Amino acid sequence: MTLTAQIPAVRKGRTTVLHPAEIKASPCELLGIVGPNGAGKSTLLRSIAGASCPVARVTWHGEVLPPRQIGYLPQAFQVSARLSVLECVVLGRRERLGWRVTPQDLADSAAVLDLLGLAHLADRPLESLSGGQQQMVLLAQRLLRQPALMVLDEPTSALDLHHQLKILSRLRAHARERSVVVVLALHDLTMAARFCDRMLLLHGGRIAACGAGAAILTQERIGNCWGVEPEVLYTRDGAPVIVPHLAEART
Amino acid sequence: MTEPGLAIGGYARRIRLRGTAVIAAALALCVLVLADLVTGPSGMPLAELNRAFWAGPGGEDRAAAAILWQIRMPQTIMAVLVGASLGLSGLVMQTILANPLASPFTLGFSAAAGFGAAVSILVGGITFLPPWVETPLAAFAMTLAAAGLVYAVARLKGSQAEVLVLAGIAVLFFFQALQSLVQFMASPEVLQQIVFWLFGSLLKASWTSVQVSGAILAICLPFVMRDAWNLTALRLGDANAASLGLNVDRMRRRSLLLVAALTAGAVCFTGTIGFVGLIAPHAARSAVGEDHRFALPVAALMGALILVAASVAGKLISPGAVIPVGVITAIAGIPMLMTVLITLKPTGAR
Numbered sequence: 001m002t003l004t005a006q007i008p009a010v011r012k013g014r015t016t017v018l019h020p021a022e023i024k025a026s027p028c029e030l031l032g033i034v035g036p037n038g039a040g041k042s043t044l045l046r047s048i049a050g051a052s053c054p055v056a057r058v059t060w061h062g063e064v065l066p067p068r069q070i071g072y073l074p075q076a077f078q079v080s081a082r083l084s085v086l087e088c089v090v091l092g093r094r095e096r097l098g099w100r101v102t103p104q105d106l107a108d109s110a111a112v113l114d115l116l117g118l119a120h121l122a123d124r125p126l127e128s129l130s131g132g133q134q135q136m137v138l139l140a141q142r143l144l145r146q147p148a149l150m151v152l153d154e155p156t157s158a159l160d161l162h163h164q165l166k167i168l169s170r171l172r173a174h175a176r177e178r179s180v181v182v183v184l185a186l187h188d189l190t191m192a193a194r195f196c197d198r199m200l201l202l203h204g205g206r207i208a209a210c211g212a213g214a215a216i217l218t219q220e221r222i223g224n225c226w227g228v229e230p231e232v233l234y235t236r237d238g239a240p241v242i243v244p245h246l247a248e249a250r251t
Numbered sequence: 252m253t254e255p256g257l258a259i260g261g262y263a264r265r266i267r268l269r270g271t272a273v274i275a276a277a278l279a280l281c282v283l284v285l286a287d288l289v290t291g292p293s294g295m296p297l298a299e300l301n302r303a304f305w306a307g308p309g310g311e312d313r314a315a316a317a318i319l320w321q322i323r324m325p326q327t328i329m330a331v332l333v334g335a336s337l338g339l340s341g342l343v344m345q346t347i348l349a350n351p352l353a354s355p356f357t358l359g360f361s362a363a364a365g366f367g368a369a370v371s372i373l374v375g376g377i378t379f380l381p382p383w384v385e386t387p388l389a390a391f392a393m394t395l396a397a398a399g400l401v402y403a404v405a406r407l408k409g410s411q412a413e414v415l416v417l418a419g420i421a422v423l424f425f426f427q428a429l430q431s432l433v434q435f436m437a438s439p440e441v442l443q444q445i446v447f448w449l450f451g452s453l454l455k456a457s458w459t460s461v462q463v464s465g466a467i468l469a470i471c472l473p474f475v476m477r478d479a480w481n482l483t484a485l486r487l488g489d490a491n492a493a494s495l496g497l498n499v500d501r502m503r504r505r506s507l508l509l510v511a512a513l514t515a516g517a518v519c520f521t522g523t524i525g526f527v528g529l530i531a532p533h534a535a536r537s538a539v540g541e542d543h544r545f546a547l548p549v550a551a552l553m554g555a556l557i558l559v560a561a562s563v564a565g566k567l568i569s570p571g572a573v574i575p576v577g578v579i580t581a582i583a584g585i586p587m588l589m590t591v592l593i594t595l596k597p598t599g600a601r
Contacts, residue, residue, distance in 0.1 A: 049494065051490065051493060051494065067496060068496050071494065072490075072493075072494040073494065074490040074491065074494065077488065079486075079487055079488060079491070081483075081486035081487055081541050082486075082536055082540040082541040083483070083486065083540060083541055083542065084261070084262070084265060084540075086258050086259075086261070086262050087262070087265075087483075087542060088487065091480070091483060091484050091487070091495060092495065094480050094481070094484050094495045094496060094497065095496055097480050099544065101262075103259075106259050106262060107255065107259065110254075110255035110256075110258040110259055111255055113255070113258065114253075114254055114255050119254030119255055119257075119258055120254060122254070122255075122257070122258030122261060122262075123257075123258060123261035123262075123265075138487070138491060141495070142494070145495075
């Protein structure tokens with residue numbers, strides 16, 4: 001394991017919303033964080049990203065990872081900036097931008113947009129895009145920064161099925177190509193199990209289970225954590241497909 | 252052409268358009284500056300203005316030299332400097348507070364300047380400085396005090412936009428109340444002086460005020476422009492800007508101090524001039540968007556344009572007794588503000 005994040009306890013008032021934990025991950029890995037609402041997923045990601053106190057101690061090969069090497073994408077919200085999509089992506093290079101944007105920075109930004117299938121939106125005003133499109137543009141911005149660790153809070157929450165598949169495939173390819181770690185929170189357990197190398201199940205602010213999707217997404221565990229009665233089916237390649245049912249609907 | 256190639260072409264076209272907008276605003280300002288110089292109670296045709304300009308302050312035509320070099324030119328240059336300072340302050344404030352209705356008035360900076368000037372006029376002479384130095388100095392000091400109060404709250408409670416806006420509103424009411432108290436205590440003659448100061452007028456401009464306001468603008472401008480990319484990033488919301496490596500709290504506090512200095516430099520000699528800091532940023536954003544490399548200079552140019560236009564209007568409406576620019580901007584600003592409110596899009600960006 002190359003990446004280690006030591007998570008401190010996080011309290012809100014008298015309630016401990018996240019208990020101390022240690023998370024390890026290897027380069028090229030997609031680590032999915034799953035759990036019901038209020039389990040502490042966003043708190044955990046913000047702590048790893050250094051976006052809120054207390055901040056996790058994140059090391060990469062034993063060295064503390066500088067904030068510049070962590071690309072954090074918060075949960076989706078509407079952005080109303082009067083900027084074009086390309087201008088927004090270029091901001092991913094904020095620290096190194098001079099008065100004039102270099103042709104290289106522009107070409108790299110356009111290439112990232114192309115990679116996510118967004119090149120046709122490059123000249124559109126950011127504020128005219130849907131929430132899902134804005135989410136993808138901001139993801140493109142993070143990809144342009146090429147951090148060693150990407151921390152993404154529900155990056156597919158506003159996307160349709162096609163774009164969910166596209167973005168998760170791209171993230172997996174990015175992790176493999178650049179030898180980086182991608183930690184992402186997802187609500188769709190089937191998608192998480194299909195694309196993530198490992199999953200970390202959070203419940204009540206504690207890590208309830210960690211491992212491959214097929215191993216941790218058992219009927220009993222899903223029932224306990226989410227309060228549903230799931231059917232767990234398996235595809236030909238062994239990936240679990242979760243079909244949830246409300247407990248009261250079955251009685 | 253490939254899609255990435257088209258995207259880069261679109262970006263280049265956009266940049267060219269924005270460059271053209273900057274040049275057009277600068278040219279429009281030059282025309283208005285000329286119009287302001289030839290307008291006035293004593294009149295001065297363009298040819299005479301030209302002669303008086305090239306003859307210099309010690310030209311043979313003493314009357315023309317005095318009118319141009321001692322009265323009109325300081326007033327016009329002051330209008331440009333004050334307008335530019337207020338335009339810049341307004342844009343920076345609206346960006347760091349993520350609030351399209353923010354301006355130096357929202358945070359009470361102008362009310363503080365007014366209170367400082369009112370106190371100086373009421374109890375003048377305690378510093379043994381001449382009134383023309385003491386009053387602007389008191390206005391300047393109070394503006395910085397107001398910024399200090401907001402800054403202290405920001406240090407204690409964090410620099411979130413909501414906290415700063417609420418602290419600014421508290422400062423605004425506080426200094427307005429103090430201003431009313433001073434006016435209540437003042438004799439009718441002193442009250443008249445205070446009210447005249449509060450009008451916001453370029454008639455108080457002199458070469459000294461031009462030098463001081465110009466120096467403050469010249470010192471602050473590079474620092475504001477250095478933050479152009481940071482301000483642009485902040486428009487994506489605090490969380491996104493922070494994840495782009497920006498220390499949002501530190502930048503907000505730094506910007507607050509720059510805005511305080513710019514506002515103090517602008518209003519300490521001319522009095523409170525409303526709406527320029529509110530309208531100029533909206534005009535700039537409409538013209539060049541929110542790439543602050545362009546929005547900042549255009550906001551400064553728009554601020555200058557509005558104030559010089561108000562100065563020309565003040566002289567044309569009442570040639571005998573020039574109407575203070577503060578009155579003109581307030582009257583013209585209200586329909587502009589209503590337009591902004593009506594056309595304002597609901598925002599979710601933080």
